Structures are given as C-alpha cells and as structure tokens.
Amino acid sequence: MTDAIQLDNISFSYGSQRVLDDVSLSVRHREFMGLIGPNGGGKSTLLRLILGLLPPQEGRISVLDTTPRRAARRLGYVPQFARFARSFPISVEDVVLMGRLGQGNMWGFWKRSDRHAITDILDLLEITHLRSRHIEALSGGQMQRVLIARALVANPEILLLDEPTASVDRHGETSLFELFSTLKKNMTVMVISHDLGFISDYVDRVACLNQSLVMHPTAAVTADTINQLYGEQVQMVHHHHAH
Amino acid sequence: MAFQDFFHAALTEPFLRQALLVGLLAALAGGLIGPYVVVKRIGYLGGGIAHTVLAGMGIAYFLGGSPIVGAFICALVAAVIIGVISLYSPREEDTVINALWAVGMSVGVLFISQTPGYSTNLTSYLFGNLLLTPPGLASVLSAIVAGLVLVLLLVHRSLTAVIFDEEFASLRGVPARTLYILLLCLVAVSVVVLLQAIGLIMVIALLTLPAALAGHHVRSISAMMLIASLAGMLFIVVGMAISWVADLPSGATIVLVAGLGYFVSISVQHLLKPYRQG
Numbered sequence: 272m273t274d275a276i277q278l279d280n281i282s283f284s285y286g287s288q289r290v291l292d293d294v295s296l297s298v299r300h301r302e303f304m305g306l307i308g309p310n311g312g313g314k315s316t317l318l319r320l321i322l323g324l325l326p327p328q329e330g331r332i333s334v335l336d337t338t339p340r341r342a343a344r345r346l347g348y349v350p351q352f353a354r355f356a357r358s359f360p361i362s363v364e365d366v367v368l369m370g371r372l373g374q375g376n377m378w379g380f381w382k383r384s385d386r387h388a389i390t391d392i393l394d395l396l397e398i399t400h401l402r403s404r405h406i407e408a409l410s411g412g413q414m415q416r417v418l419i420a421r422a423l424v425a426n427p428e429i430l431l432l433d434e435p436t437a438s439v440d441r442h443g444e445t446s447l448f449e450l451f452s453t454l455k456k457n458m459t460v461m462v463i464s465h466d467l468g469f470i471s472d473y474v475d476r477v478a479c480l481n482q483s484l485v486m487h488p489t490a491a492v493t494a495d496t497i498n499q500l501y502g503e504q505v506q507m508v509h510h511h512h513a514h
Numbered sequence: 515m516a517f518q519d520f521f522h523a524a525l526t527e528p529f530l531r532q533a534l535l536v537g538l539l540a541a542l543a544g545g546l547i548g549p550y551v552v553v554k555r556i557g558y559l560g561g562g563i564a565h566t567v568l569a570g571m572g573i574a575y576f577l578g579g580s581p582i583v584g585a586f587i588c589a590l591v592a593a594v595i596i597g598v599i600s601l602y603s604p605r606e607e608d609t610v611i612n613a614l615w616a617v618g619m620s621v622g623v624l625f626i627s628q629t630p631g632y633s634t635n636l637t638s639y640l641f642g643n644l645l646l647t648p649p650g651l652a653s654v655l656s657a658i659v660a661g662l663v664l665v666l667l668l669v670h671r672s673l674t675a676v677i678f679d680e681e682f683a684s685l686r687g688v689p690a691r692t693l694y695i696l697l698l699c700l701v702a703v704s705v706v707v708l709l710q711a712i713g714l715i716m717v718i719a720l721l722t723l724p725a726a727l728a729g730h731h732v733r734s735i736s737a738m739m740l741i742a743s744l745a746g747m748l749f750i751v752v753g754m755a756i757s758w759v760a761d762l763p764s765g766a767t768i769v770l771v772a773g774l775g776y777f778v779s780i781s782v783q784h785l786l787k788p789y790r791q792g
Binding site (some may be wrong): 361 | 549553667668669671672674675678679680681682683684685686687688729732733734735737738
C-alpha cells in the first residue's frame with residue numbers, strides 16, 4: 272500500500288515570494304503527523320496544496336493514490352480561521368450537517384440518516400448540548416469543536432487540521448489531542464501547531480517546515496532544534512517517537 | 515372608514531383583487547430570495563440587475579412583444595454576465611454592474627421613447643403601478659413563484675453551504691460557481707416579479723428590507739424566508755391601503771411602509787438585546 276500523502280519536490284510562490292521550496296514528504300496511512308514551523312513558513316500553503324485548493328507550481332502531489340482534487344471528498348479539513356461571518360443565521364447542527372454534503376447527497380432535504388449520523392460525532396466532541404445553538408453564541412473553543420465535528424462527520428480517510436487549538440485553553444487542547452490520538456486508529460491525521468513541545472507528546476512524527484526542507488531525524492526535541500527551525504537555516508525536522 | 519372601504523373594494527373589485535394578488539406574489543418572491551441576498555450581501559448586484567431590465571422591457575415594448583418576457587430575458591442575461599465577471603474577473607465587477615445599470619436604463623428609455631404612450635409606460639416600469647396590472651399577470655406570477663419554490667427546495671442546502679463557506683462546500687464537491695450563478699438568476703427572476711408591484715427603481719427595497727428585518731429576529735435562512743415573506747405581504751397590503759385612501763402612488767407608499775417597518779424592527783432589536791443576551 273502506498274502512502275496516504277506523497278509530496279515530491281513541491282515548490283510554491285506567491286508572486287515573487289517563495290513559500291515552499293523543493294519540499295518532499297510522505298505521510299503513512301494511520302499516521303499522526305505534526306507540522307510545525309514559523310509564521311510564513313508555508314504550513315498552511317502545504318495543507319491547501321494537499322487539499323487541492325492550490326495547484327502545485329512545481330512537483331507532484333498524490334493523495335490517497337490520486338490527485339488532491341479527486342481525493343478532496345475523502346479528506347476532512349479544519350481551517351485555522353473560520354471563513355464565514357459568525358453572525359450568519361445558522362445553527363451548530365446545520366454547520367455540522369454540511370460535512371455530509373457530497374456526491375449523491377447534495378439536492379433536496381437532509382435525510383433522517385444524516386441527522387442521525389451527526390449525533391455520534393457531536394457526542395464525541397462533547398458538543399451535543401450546543402446542537403441547536405446559533406454559532407454566534409459559541410466560544411472560540413466551542414466553534415473549533417464544531418468545525419472538527421463538521422470535518423469528521425464525512426468519515427474522512429485523512430484529517431487535516433490547521434492550528435485546531437489556537438483558541439482553546441490548555442485543558443481543551445489536551446482533550447482534543449487525546450481525541451486525535453484515538454482517531455488515528457481509523458484515519459491519517461495531520462495537524463499544524465505552533466506548540467512543538469506539546470504536540471510531540473502525541474504525534475508519531477513532527478515535520479518542521481520553514482519554506483524548504485531538511486530531513487533531520489532525532490529522538491528528542493531540543494532547544495537547539497527550535498532555535499534552528501525558527502532561525503535562518505533548518506527548515507524541516509522529523510522526530511521519531513515511540514508510541 | 516376609508517381603510518374599510520379599501521378592504522371592501524379588495525373583496526368586490528376584481529382589478530383591486532388582482533392588484534393585491536400581484537403584490538402578495540411579489541412579496542413572496544422577495545421573501546424567498548431576499549434572505550440569500552442579505553446574508554451574501556449582494557443587494558447592489560440585485561439593483562444592477564433590476565435597472566438593466568429596463569432595456570429588455572423597452573425593446574419588447576417597442577417590438578410589440580410582452581414586456582415581462584423582455585424583462586425576463588434581460589434579467590437572466592444580466593445575472594449571468596455579472597456572475598461570470600464577479601467569479602472570473604472580480605476587479606471588474608463594480609464597473610460592469612455600473613455599466614449594465616446605466617446602459618440598460620438608457621437602452622430602455624430610448625426604445626420606450628420611440629413607442630407611442632411613452633410617458634405612462636415608462637413611469638409604470640420605473641415606479642410601478644399595481645392598479646394598472648394587466649389581466650392574467652397574477653396567473654403568470656403564480657407559476658413563476660411556484661417554479662422558484664421548487665428550485666429552492668432542490669438547491670437550498672447546497673446553496674446555503676456555498677454562501678456560508680464556499681471553500682468547504684467546494685471541498686465537498688458542491689458546484690459552488692454554478693450555484694452562485696444560479697443564485698443570481700434566482701435574484702433576476704424575483705426582481706422581475708417584484709418590479710410588477712413596485713417598479714424597478716424600488717425593487718431592491720422589497721428584496722432586502724423584509725429579509726434584513728427577519729434577520730433581526732430569527733436565526734436560520736428558512737425562518738428568515740417565512741418572516742420576510744409575511745413582512746413583505748404586510749407592507750404590500752398596508753402600503754396599498756394607504757395609497758388607496760390617500761390617493762398616493764402605490765409603489766412609493768409600499769416602499770416607505772417597508773422602510774418604516776425596518777426602522778421599527780431594528781429599534782425593537784436594540785431594545786430587546788439586553789433581554790436576549792441575558
């Protein structure tokens with residue numbers, strides 16, 4: 272079986288600004304991978320390339336043995352920032368139901384099976400009590416859980432999360448990462464985070480990205496690694512943890 | 515009582531009954547499509563389509579055809595042009611809307627000016643005149659509104675997903691761009707229905723004010739549709755009654771009533787805010 276995500280020599284620029292430079296990366300099936308790096312280091316761009324939201328300018332991407340665009344419906348995605356107005360007239364239930372949209376389920380009404388399918392996910396994310404609440408009334412952490420539920424309700428084979436705990440307190444962060452650890456039994460999970468020390472307790476590997484890539488296997492995350500990453504030189508490190 | 519006379523006449527005079535029915539159908543069309551326009555914030559785009567429609571009406575009128583057919587064709591063409599430009603060349607969107615707006619009106623005015631009966635018909639198209647609605651219009655509008663309802667039943671949840679979070683909807687395989695252009699075509703259809711009641715200059719009022727009013731008080735697009743339709747119908751009936759009693763132009767009176775209703779609603783919303791949050 273090939274890898275879940277395979278990036279070969281990917282480069283990407285916004286105008287004259289190089290964001291990714293010759294990045295190659297393989298993510299195995301049911302692997303829990305952390306992706307860290309400084310702001311502007313290309314983490315979100317890498318995720319958007321994997322999702323097919325951006326076409327690679329150089330290199331090749333394979334996701335679930337096909338192109339990113341074809342694989343998109345088999346992926347779950349939680350963006351860093353909600354791309355919608357919080358005042359939009361919609362309830363938590365209807366936001367989560369949107370994860371059920373897809374081929375064969377686009378026109379007409381929601382079916383009873385759709386509403387039933389989201390019940391377990393709402394339970395899993397501990398947001399059942401918010402089901403009929405309007406999204407404007409949610410805290411940042413609650414909103415994040417709603418977006419994770421929306422991504423999970425499609426039963427994705429790969430879950431991609433862009434800083435999912437940015438607006439969550441430490442307790443909430445721990446509980447979400449424990450959840451992601453559980454999810455990796457059934458799916459590949461890739462999470463962007465700023466908190467290298469924290470995610471290294473949970474993930475199988477940490478990929479460190481700062482525009483270009485240096486394979487740098489190490490057993491422990493050290494202060495030097497972090498200094499290197501956020502400095503000028505080292506752009507990517509892989510940390511292997513025993514789990 | 516003068517208002518009682520109006521309601522008595524509405525029951526007994528066929529022309530007034532027909533006018534009321536046309537007005538209520540227009541309110542329903544505006545109530546169904548208005549919530550999408552308000553949450554997507556594309557009111558100016560509806561205004562552009564409405565004004566462009568005069569070209570279609572003028573040409574049809576000049577050629578001796580049906581103005582409503584001309585309006586339909588022109589509205590749909592304008593919707594598709596604006597939709598394609600806003601998707602593929604967004605920088606040009608504002609200019610294109612302005613150009614269609616002005617050129618559409620100019621073409622309409624020129625064609626109508628070359629046709630006998632110029633002033634009466636131009637005024638009717640611009641400002642509406644419910645009391646002069648031609649016989650049979652209500653049946654045509656009923657069929658159009660029924661079509662709108664059917665299309666919305668089919669596309670509502672995908673359309674809502676696109677308006678809410680286009681990127682996510684696209685990732686789920688929803689044809690976001692096609693649905694956006696369809697939304698503009700639905701706006702075009704509702705504009706044609708609405709202008710039969712209040713004229714094309716004021717269409718935007720009944721497309722947006724009842725929906726914005728509904729948005730003050732309910733938290734789903736479906737509920738907004740219901741409240742906006744009912745509010746629009748109330749504005750039509752009250753506006754027509756006032757214009758009947760005071761012998762005022764019906765379109766302008768209806769729009770003023772809608773504006774007043776919106777103002778009252780936003781005031782009530784502010785007054786109730788502390789209680790709702792509590």
